[in-house]
Amino acid sequence: MRETKQGPVGTPSPATQPRTGRTTAASVAASTDNAAALRAKWQGENARRTQAYLAIREHLQEQPTPQAVRTVARLWCRDITHLADDVVEAMNSTETSE
Numbered sequence: 001m002r003e004t005k006q007g008p009v010g011t012p013s014p015a016t017q018p019r020t021g022r023t024t025a026a027s028v029a030a031s032t033d034n035a036a037a038l039r040a041k042w043q044g045e046n047a048r049r050t051q052a053y054l055a056i057r058e059h060l061q062e063q064p065t066p067q068a069v070r071t072v073a074r075l076w077c078r079d080i081t082h083l084a085d086d087v088v089e090a091m092n093s094t095e096t097s098e
Contacts, residue, residue, distance in 0.1 A: 063069045
């Protein structure tokens with residue numbers, strides 16, 4: 001076990017965050033609401049990603065040979081990359097038009 005040096009009694013640990021005020025019921029409620037909103041957003045995004053992933057997997061499993069599976073997988077990758085390029089281009093064109 002590693003020895004740690006501690007300062008005089010009453011010296012806070014450097015890892016301890018300084019207290020800036022009292023925690024109020026409103027601040028606790030706000031942080032709880034924020035956490036719940038972030039959790040809900042993540043769950044929605046994860047569900048959508050999972051559905052897309054499972055649809056691609058199902059399509060790959062329908063292929064008759066391992067070579068066909070790899071070919072279709074490359075086509076999916078190509079199509080997604082082209083889609084991403086289109087989205088980036090659209091985002092860039094809206095940024096410059098403002």
